[in-house]
Amino acid sequence: MKLTNECILCILNQTLNVCKTLNIDEDKTKEVLDEIASFVKEMKFDQTPPYVASFVYQKISKILNIEDLYSTQKELAIIKAKTLFEYTKDIVQNANDKLLFAIKASIAGNVLDLATPTNFCLDEEISKIFSNNFEIDNHEELKNDILIAKKIVYLADNAGENIFDNILLKTIKSINPTCKIFYATRSKPIINDITYHEALKCGHEEFAEVVDSGVDSPGFIFEKSTDKFLKLFEDCDFVISKGMGNFETLESYKDKKIYFLFKVKCNIVATHINKNVGDIICMKNI
Incomplete structure (x- = not known):
């Protein structure tokens, strides 16, 4: 299965959910969302959602300095x-x-x-x-x-x-x-x-x-x-x-x-x- 615009929206929602789950403050949450939004807009639609998600979650982990988010x-x-x-x-x-x-x-x-x-x-x-x-x-x-x-x-x-x-x-x-x-x-x-x-x-x-x-x-x-x-x-x-x-x-x-x-x-x-x-x-x- 290939990436769709709905998948991109889902990935952004997942990013927000991670921050909410971990009680990340508003400023840091915005930093994470801005970074992920910039990243996913460069993604091509010939990639699978899990492929894109793997890099998204790596970026979230790096920004928050948390290896195992969940x-x-x-x-x-x-x-x-x-x-x-x-x-x-x-x-x-x-x-x-x-x-x-x-x-x-x-x-x-x-x-x-x-x-x-x-x-x-x-x-x-x-x-x-x-x-x-x-x-x-x-x-x-x-x-x-x-x-x-x-x-x-x-x-x-x-x-x-x-x-x-x-x-x-x-x-x-x-x-x-x-x-x-x-x-x-x-x-x-x-x-x-x-x-x-x-x-x-x-x-x-x-x-x-x-x-x-x-x-x-x-x-x-x-x-x-x-x-x-x-x-x-x-x-x-x-x-x-x-x-x-x-x-x-x-x-x-x-x-x-x-x-x-x-x-x-x-x-x-x-x-x-x-x-x-x-x-x-x-x-x-x-």
Whole structure:
């Protein structure tokens, strides 16, 4: 997906939200907004929103002298997710189609996103997601691929959301105990995405090997990754891509081995896939 004028407005709103969240004073906030406004007006529309956002957040961090802008919010999101984890896990374990429910559980956590214009409540999402249908549903194809896979790359997304990923990781291993799963994180703090060192504290290694993708953007970008991870990406049987950011950067990469799992949270993505804000998606790339 490519940058639009609406994306630029969203990035400016995100910039303001960062300053509000961190209680930055008015003068400093104006300095940040002026700097980001000058930067984004030079951006070209052949770039993806996450690519632009990676540089925007680097600039915000530099101006405010704060490396991890949302460190507190990430910690709180993980704590919140853990309070709902056992309840959600029990629902999945008692379901007839455990994979279907595990996918939905992992997508429920996708509402913990500080970079989208639409706000959702995690408690409400958990309470209703299991009765909602996928608006794009390729979960049977995903199940068939899991059954025969030897290596799976799982592109992680947000902090807090990652806790619910453990339910899906466990379910995948129950379907195919011998498959190797690589849980790939961001290399550095970017918005509220989960980083390598944060993921190591969240129990993923019971089901997968946590790996650093080398990427410091809120969406997987090949040019920002490492040779080691790119080889892993190339050699795996298929990729599970979580979240809108990863979708925005990878949907143009026409590789059928990528599955996108996310909740639609902005009008640009909704229009692009001809769905509505709030829809849940389990989509094989074509």
